[in-house]
Amino acid sequence: MDSIIFDLDGTLWDSREAIAISWNQVFEGLEEGSFSITKEDLTAMMGLQIDEIGEKLLPQLPAAKRKELLDQCSQVENEYLVENGGILYPEVENVLASLAERYKLFIVxxxxxxxxxAFLxxxxxxxxxxxxxxxxxxxLLKGENIKLVxxxxxxxxPVYVGDTEKDREAAELAEIPFVYxxxxxxxxxxxxxxxxxxxxLTNLFQRKT
Known part of the structure; x- marks a missing residue:
């Protein structure tokens, strides 16, 4: 093993509340009606691509309007996360620092x-x-992006570390081991x-060397 590729949401941090706050800023006062989302709404969406999230959360909107709205949400979300962050899981920085001494580290x-x-x-x-x-x-799909990296x-x-079945499928497509x-x-x-x-991860990858 020479490298570790990480998923982000549900693996390195939890950004659901921050995303809900930033998206609701965009949703307020829309001509099409007022929308709002919660952290719980986003739980089942984590790991999906943005267009898939839009189809699930805003099926009532035409595709072109949904894309326009989600593009705006993404921009506001990035700006919010740069200033406010999300919830970093315990020991992430310490573990990354330790792993980086022996492996190349990546995120897909x-x-x-x-x-x-914004996260970095x-x-x-x-x-x-x-x-x-x-x-x-x-x-590209996640598995294709893993192969690109x-x-x-x-x-x-490499190995891929993620938290969903789609992450496992992506690792399988890339033909590399998956850490759940x-x-x-x-x-x-x-x-x-x-x-x-x-x-x-520290003990797991020590065993694999």
């Missing part, structure tokens, strides 16, 4: 462009993450490895 998340950057900037974690990718920049960084033996973050938002069967907290 189903998010808009600017979202991963708020917590000052840029020094640990060598590269990242998302469909907002490439238009693997190819451009010449990774020979059980503390996150999803339920996964048949993961290669399972962790109950982020700090479990």
């Amino acid at each position: 998340s189903n998010c808009q462009e600017g979202y991963i950057e 900037k708020y917590y000052g974690l840029q020094k640990y993450i060598q590269d990242f990718e998302n469909p907002g920049r490439t238009g 693997m190819d451009r960084n010449n990774l020979a033996a 973050a059980e503390y996150g938002f999803g339920k996964v069967q048949n993961a290669d490895y399972t962790i109950k907290s982020f700090s479990d």
Whole structure:
């Protein structure tokens, strides 16, 4: 194993409340009627691409209007996260610092462009993450983005760490092992490895060296 690729939501942090706050700022006073979302509404959406989220949350709107609204939500969300952050899971920075001494670290998340950057900037974690990718920049599925990161960084033996079945499927598409973050938002069967907290990665990857 030479590298670790991380999912973001449900793996490194929980941004649901911050997203709900920022999106509700956009939803207030819309001509089409007043909408609002809660942290609980977002739970089942975490890990989906933005257009999939829009179809589930705002099915009553025409596709063009939904895209326009979600683009605005994404921009406001990124700005809010840069200033306010989300909830970083315990020991994330300490574990990343330890792992970065032995492995190359990356992030691949189903998010808009600017979202991963907001996460890294708020917590000052840029020094640990060598590269990242998302469909907002490439238009690709998560598994394809994992392969893209693997190819451009010449990774020979990475693993992917995530918290949903879609994350497991993405790792399978990329033909790499999957580590299930059980503390996150999803339920996964048949993961290669399972962790109950982020700090479990330290012992898991020590065993794999």
